[in-house]
Amino acid sequence: MYNVVQLFAKYGAHIMFVVLEIICFYLIINYNLVQKEIFLNSSNVYAAKIAQQQSKISQFSNLRNQNDSLMHENATLIENLITIEYSSDNIPEADSFYNQYSLIPASICNSTIHLRNNHFTLCKGSREGIKKDMGVISSYQGIIGIVRNVSENFSHVMSLLNSQTKISCSIKSRKGHGSLVWKTMDPLRMTLESIPKHEKIAVGDTVITSGYSTMFPRGILVGKIEKYVSIPGSNNYDITVKLFNDLTNIKYAYVIQNRLDTEQAKLEKEVVDE
Amino acid sequence: MNSAIQTNIIRIIFVFLAQVLIFKQITFSLGGLAYIHFLIYPIAILLMPVKTSRPVLLVLAFIFGIALDMFYDSPGIHAAALVFTAYIRNIIIIFLEPFDGYNIDDVPTLKRMGTGWFVSYISVALLIHTFVYFSIEAFSFVFFFEIFLNTIFSFIVTFIFVLVLQFIFRTKY
Known part of the structure; x- marks a missing residue:
C-alpha cells in the first residue's frame, strides 16, 4: 500500500x-x-x-495441399493435350486409344546434373503404379528421362543428361526421325542423330517425340534446333537441340503410364523371336 | 499569494468568456484551403504561476477544456489539446530557466520575465497547442497539409493577439 x-x-x-x-x-x-x-x-x-x-x-x-491439387490438375490437362495430338491425326483411331496414356504426378527427391551419367529419384514408387521403362516428363514442354528401377516408394530415373539416353524424336511438320542423345556436358543442349541428309530441316524447327517407343506419346515438345551441320562422308545431319526445359531446377515430374505397352512389347518380341 | 489566486480565477473567467463569446465568432477563410481561428484560451493555463503543481494544471485544463467544448459542440477535442499543453508547459518552463532560477512567486508574463523569455515561451507553447488541436480535430495525418496550414496561420494571429493583450493588461500576477 x-x-x-x-x-x-x-x-x-x-x-x-x-x-x-x-x-x-x-x-x-x-x-x-x-x-x-x-x-x-x-x-x-x-x-x-x-x-x-x-x-x-x-x-x-497450406501450400503443399494446393501444390498436390495443382499437380493433379496439370496431369489431366497434359493427358488432354496428348489426346488432342492424336485426334488431329489423319488416320482415325479407335475410341479406346484416347485413354492410352495417363499421368502420375510425383515430386523429385534427389537429382544429379553435373555428372556424365545423371539420375533423378522420384518420391513415388510401385505402390503408385510406376513401373520400369516408363517415360518421365516435367510438363508438356519437356522430357526428363526414363524410369530405370522401382522400389515400393521410390523410383530411379535415368535423366536425359545421361550418356546412355537414346530417345526417338522427330521434327515437327517434317519427315524422318532420329534419336536424341547427350554428347556435350551442357545440361541445356542435346544432339539429334540419324536424320538423313535428304530431309529438309531449318534452324528453329521444333523437335518432338516421335511416339515410336512405348515410353513417350507422340508430340511432346523437346526443344528447338539451334544449329546443324552435315558431316562429310555420312548420310546424316549432326543437329544440336536446345531443350525447352531447364533440367537443373526441376522439382516436380509426371510419369507417363501407357496402358498398352506390354501388349505392344509382346507383339514386337514375337516378331523378333521368329 | 491570495491575490495571485484571485487574479488567475478572474483571468480564467475572462479568457473563457472572451473565447466563447467573441473569438468563437471570428474565423477567416483562407481561399477555401484553411481557416484562421483565434485560439487564445491556452493563456489561461500558460499564464498561471511558474511553481503551480502539475496535477492542478491538468485538472484545471481538463475542466476548462470540457467547458469550452460544450460551447464549441466538440466534446473532448479542446480538452485533449489543453491537457496536453498543460502537461508540457512545465517542460518548456524548465528549458527556458534563467541562470539564477525562478523565484517562488514568478509568473510567466511579459512584464515579469522580459520580452525575449515571454516570446519564446508563449510561441513554443501556442505552436504546440495549435498543432495538437488541429491534429485531433482532423484525427488523421492524411490531412497533413490542412493541419499544417491551419496551424501556421492560426498560430500567427493568436500569437500577435496574445502579445497585444499582454501590452494592454499589465497585471502584477
Whole structure:
C-alpha cells in the first residue's frame, strides 16, 4: 500500500495526464461524428491488414495441399493435350486409344546434373503404379528421362543428361526421325542423330517425340534446333537441340503410364523371336 | 499569494468568456484551403504561476477544456489539446530557466520575465497547442497539409493577439 502511495506521489502527474487524455479521447470518439468515423474506419483498415497477414500465413502452410491439387490438375490437362495430338491425326483411331496414356504426378527427391551419367529419384514408387521403362516428363514442354528401377516408394530415373539416353524424336511438320542423345556436358543442349541428309530441316524447327517407343506419346515438345551441320562422308545431319526445359531446377515430374505397352512389347518380341 | 489566486480565477473567467463569446465568432477563410481561428484560451493555463503543481494544471485544463467544448459542440477535442499543453508547459518552463532560477512567486508574463523569455515561451507553447488541436480535430495525418496550414496561420494571429493583450493588461500576477 505504501508503495502505491509513493508511486502516485512520484508519477501522479503523469498518470493523471494519461487518464485525462484517455477520457478526452473517449469523448472525442464517442460524441464527434467525423472523428468517430475516421476511428472506426482506420481500425477496420488495421483489422483487415491483420486478417490479411493471417490468411497469408495459413495459405503458406497450406501450400503443399494446393501444390498436390495443382499437380493433379496439370496431369489431366497434359493427358488432354496428348489426346488432342492424336485426334488431329489423319488416320482415325479407335475410341479406346484416347485413354492410352495417363499421368502420375510425383515430386523429385534427389537429382544429379553435373555428372556424365545423371539420375533423378522420384518420391513415388510401385505402390503408385510406376513401373520400369516408363517415360518421365516435367510438363508438356519437356522430357526428363526414363524410369530405370522401382522400389515400393521410390523410383530411379535415368535423366536425359545421361550418356546412355537414346530417345526417338522427330521434327515437327517434317519427315524422318532420329534419336536424341547427350554428347556435350551442357545440361541445356542435346544432339539429334540419324536424320538423313535428304530431309529438309531449318534452324528453329521444333523437335518432338516421335511416339515410336512405348515410353513417350507422340508430340511432346523437346526443344528447338539451334544449329546443324552435315558431316562429310555420312548420310546424316549432326543437329544440336536446345531443350525447352531447364533440367537443373526441376522439382516436380509426371510419369507417363501407357496402358498398352506390354501388349505392344509382346507383339514386337514375337516378331523378333521368329 | 491570495491575490495571485484571485487574479488567475478572474483571468480564467475572462479568457473563457472572451473565447466563447467573441473569438468563437471570428474565423477567416483562407481561399477555401484553411481557416484562421483565434485560439487564445491556452493563456489561461500558460499564464498561471511558474511553481503551480502539475496535477492542478491538468485538472484545471481538463475542466476548462470540457467547458469550452460544450460551447464549441466538440466534446473532448479542446480538452485533449489543453491537457496536453498543460502537461508540457512545465517542460518548456524548465528549458527556458534563467541562470539564477525562478523565484517562488514568478509568473510567466511579459512584464515579469522580459520580452525575449515571454516570446519564446508563449510561441513554443501556442505552436504546440495549435498543432495538437488541429491534429485531433482532423484525427488523421492524411490531412497533413490542412493541419499544417491551419496551424501556421492560426498560430500567427493568436500569437500577435496574445502579445497585444499582454501590452494592454499589465497585471502584477
